Amino acid sequence: MLFKQVFKHLSCIKSSIRTFSRTSRLYTKEFTDRHLQSLINDNEFTSMSSALLHIRSTGHRVFIIQPSMKFKARGRQSTTAQLQLSESISLIETLDKWRVVGHGIYTLKTSGTQRYLYGKGNVEKIAEEIHECQATAAFVSIDRLSLVQIDGLAEKFCVPIYDRYSIVLQIFKNHAQSGAAKLQVALAEIPLLRYRKNDSELFKDRERNLRAEVAKLEQHRKLIKRRRLSIDIPTVAVVGYTNSGKTSLIKALTKDASLQPKNQLFATLDVTTHAGVLPNALNLLYVDTVGFIADIPTTLIEAFRATLNDAIDAHLLIHVCDISHPDYIVQHKTVMQTLRELNIPSSKLDSMITVFNKYDLLDQEDDDKVISEQAIPDNNNRLYISCKTGQGLDQLIDVLEKRLMIASDRVTCEYRVLQGGQLYQVLTNGNQCTIENMIVDEDDPQFIRLKCLFSKATYAKFQAHYSGASKYLISNDS
Numbered sequence: 001m002l003f004k005q006v007f008k009h010l011s012c013i014k015s016s017i018r019t020f021s022r023t024s025r026l027y028t029k030e031f032t033d034r035h036l037q038s039l040i041n042d043n044e045f046t047s048m049s050s051a052l053l054h055i056r057s058t059g060h061r062v063f064i065i066q067p068s069m070k071f072k073a074r075g076r077q078s079t080t081a082q083l084q085l086s087e088s089i090s091l092i093e094t095l096d097k098w099r100v101v102g103h104g105i106y107t108l109k110t111s112g113t114q115r116y117l118y119g120k121g122n123v124e125k126i127a128e129e130i131h132e133c134q135a136t137a138a139f140v141s142i143d144r145l146s147l148v149q150i151d152g153l154a155e156k157f158c159v160p161i162y163d164r165y166s167i168v169l170q171i172f173k174n175h176a177q178s179g180a181a182k183l184q185v186a187l188a189e190i191p192l193l194r195y196r197k198n199d200s201e202l203f204k205d206r207e208r209n210l211r212a213e214v215a216k217l218e219q220h221r222k223l224i225k226r227r228r229l230s231i232d233i234p235t236v237a238v239v240g241y242t243n244s245g246k247t248s249l250i251k252a253l254t255k256d257a258s259l260q261p262k263n264q265l266f267a268t269l270d271v272t273t274h275a276g277v278l279p280n281a282l283n284l285l286y287v288d289t290v291g292f293i294a295d296i297p298t299t300l301i302e303a304f305r306a307t308l309n310d311a312i313d314a315h316l317l318i319h320v321c322d323i324s325h326p327d328y329i330v331q332h333k334t335v336m337q338t339l340r341e342l343n344i345p346s347s348k349l350d351s352m353i354t355v356f357n358k359y360d361l362l363d364q365e366d367d368d369k370v371i372s373e374q375a376i377p378d379n380n381n382r383l384y385i386s387c388k389t390g391q392g393l394d395q396l397i398d399v400l401e402k403r404l405m406i407a408s409d410r411v412t413c414e415y416r417v418l419q420g421g422q423l424y425q426v427l428t429n430g431n432q433c434t435i436e437n438m439i440v441d442e443d444d445p446q447f448i449r450l451k452c453l454f455s456k457a458t459y460a461k462f463q464a465h466y467s468g469a470s471k472y473l474i475s476n477d478s
């Protein structure tokens with residue numbers, strides 16, 4: 001009878017969380033169907049945008065111009081141009097039918113604001129290479145080029161010119177699935193298009209309509225958030241560089257089969273929630289988020305603010321860093337900088353757990369890849385894990401449990417109560433607390449020891465309502 005009741009109580013909580021997860025997905029779907037189709041699928045606008053950005057259904061043969069940065073303002077100083085080039089190649093290869101047909105690293109001697117970026121000698125050399133490999137487009141791997149530069153270089157190289165903003169936006173466009181993601185990408189596209197075609201009325205109208213939809217999306221998110229708060233469930237947002245293993249980690253922790261990790265940049269563009277449960281019976285929601293990348297204007301990430309707010313609001317953050325990546329230190333820095341730019345409160349950054357993932361890919365010799373103090377400042381929450389082999393996950397769950405109890409204002413109280421008595425009924429009915437553990441008292445089997453997890457707010461109400469309960473309290477960690 002005892003176990004039946006607890007089982008019923010747990011099932012009840014689980015089903016409310018499942019319903020919550022499902023409802024939040026449904027809301028997104030309904031939202032897509034009802035409001036966005038016409039705005040997103042505006043054929044006239046889509047063809048104009050493709051024409052302006054020179055997007056072809058056959059893809060592009062791309063020549064990559066990788067500037068080797070001398071100036072901090074335009075790039076990352078601590079990484080090598082070769083690593084930057086590898087990332088630039090991955091970006092292009094993420095786009096369906098786009099191929100890299102040539103590349104070169106060219107030292108940028110100025111601050112990168114010149115019309116042709118480079119001097120006459122380099123410009124001629126690049127033009128020749130582009131011609132030789134029959135490239136149909138050039139990708140200058142700089143965060144954002146000015147219109148004067150785009151026009152100037154297109155004229156010199158006789159091919160359309162892309163910068164990181166336009167390439168990442170193109171990837172976002174291809175990967176966006178939900179209405180919310182599509183909407184935010186459409187909004188992020190406006191400045192890029194306005195840049196290339198000065199038709200203020202057309203863009204003003206579209207931007208106004210899109211912003212109105214974003215406002216609805218925000219309202220809608222608030223509704224979901226209110227619902228989440230009403231069931232008082234702790235949330236953990238998983239953030240990190242793109243392709244670091246965020247989705248894989250949530251999949252490993254929740255065994256949610258719907259999650260599909262992919263070896264692809266920006267595979268996840270929808271912020272989704274996934275129910276999990278910790279060993280102390282605490283139910284929680286994991287929030288999967290869009291990955292970050294270096295050298296793109298913050299406006300692009302900003303466009304995702306409506307959905308990123310879910311991450312910002314989470315009780316706790318887990319930062320996934322791919323330690324097998326040769327540029328992991330810079331990736332770590334980029335994520336920290338982006339989080340600061342998103343105005344995540346410093347207290348949340350302090351309590352954040354950092355996991356170094358893909359540990360299985362490190363060689364024995366790499367074991368001395370112990371991160372030096374100055375490279376990544378220690379926050380005492382650093383763990384080495386592998387989502388693939390499961391290594392380090394138990395330790396992570398242990399730390400997560402402790403951190404989340406604090407971050408979500410939980411208290412553990414142990415009561416010794418008469419089995420079937422009034423207090424026993426109140427504690428196990430599922431309305432007040434989660435039962436972490438229950439054992440029969442060794443001295444008197446009529447009594448049960450109940451280890452209960454309360455939110456602090458509920459505990460205060462419980463104490464006020466059942467003042468007599470304190471007589472049965474054995475321990476309390478508040």
Ligand SMILES: Nc1nc2c(ncn2[C@@H]2O[C@H](COP(=O)(O)OP(=O)(O)OP(=O)(O)O)[C@@H](O)[C@H]2O)c(=O)[nH]1
Nearest residue numbers: 242243244245246247248261262266267268291387
């Ligand atoms: N060897 C190894 N591969 C891993 C590990 N964790 C993730 N991966 C692989 O890394 C790739 C990226 O994983 P995802 O979980 O999709 O990464 P993500 O951070 O969600 O990526 P985005 O959503 O694109 O930002 C996939 O091919 C995973 O199978 C790990 O611990 N070891």
Ligand SMILES: [Mg+2]
Nearest residue numbers: 246247267268
């Ligand atoms: Mg992902």
